[in-house]
């Protein structure tokens with residue numbers, strides 16, 4: 001398949017490109033588009049064939065459901081059974097990086113929801129995504145636009161690495177603002193369960209709902225045969241070729257460990273900016289200042305792809321704190337590391 005690559009510099013002047021992208025989606029094709037979280041691989045969420053094409057393009061297991069993207073929070077009415085808690089969340093966080101799981105309506109085929117009777121709904125904030133969904137006039141089913149098992153793409157170059165020749169069109173909207181996938185919550189009456197942490201933090205959710213619990217799979221390894229609340233939790237994600245090891249311990253001890261390892265091994269290091277002058281520059285991949293979790297979130301998937309491109313035999317990174325946006329980083333990194341954490345004492 002020949003993939004059209006289009007750079008969007010002005011929504012206003014490039015309405016015709018967006019119209020073209022929307023008509024591809026309407027006719028069952030696939031368009032990759034930028035969102036504020038990561039790039040999405042979009043198709044018509046009401047079209048079974050489009051859902052099948054999405055799974056095929058990603059090489060994704062078809063029991064791992066797709067998130068449908070709507071232009072306005074109230075558009076969810078056509079596809080899901082909403083409730084007052086949904087609208088409270090919508091008022092606080094939409095458009096934005098929040099996905100809500102609701103009972104699905106008939107309009108959404110089971111092929112989109114991986115056979116579940118619930119559907120995941122999100123209203124993205126990125127202007128290109130919003131205009132595309134509006135023009136398409138259908139809910140746009142879109143998982144992250146990476147090959148299954150690779151880090152989610154946060155820039156068009158990464159999309160092209162994975163999706164060139166597999167989709168009809170790639171809309172390049174520059175770097176994604178947040179860099180990690182959306183927060184996912186399941187609503188149960190007035191209560192929420194956090195299934196995947198992201199740009200909307202646990203603390204922010206607690207400001208809107210009194211009862212927010214965190215699914216155990218967010219921070220812990222699933223036990224054999226354990227039932228998951230969200231099918232994506234059971235798949236290993238973002239696995240770099242070389243093993244990734246997460247380090248924890250006192251700052252100076254971790255630094256000494258890394259310095260020693262660099263002398264002995266060919267390692268890649270996802271380091272903090274403060275450590276750049278103290279480490280050998282070979283295969284050093286800075287992710288941001290130690291205290292800047294936003295910068296680290298934006299940089300993480302980029303750094304993991306870069307680490308994969310080196311000849312390193314082991315990759316080290318710092319174990320993030322579990323607070324604020326750190327919980328989303330922690331969740332992605334423990335999965336990329338297959339839960340390998342080393343405490344330096």
Ligand code: AMP
Pocket residue numbers: 064065066067101113116118119120142143144181182184195229230231232233
């Ligand atoms: P991605 O599209 O790559 O961001 O992944 C979407 C994730 O949303 C999947 O891995 C699922 O775990 C989760 N998800 C989507 N739909 C549902 C649903 N109906 N119930 C629970 N989790 C869902």
Ligand code: MG
Pocket residue numbers: 143144152181
């Ligand atoms: Mg994904």
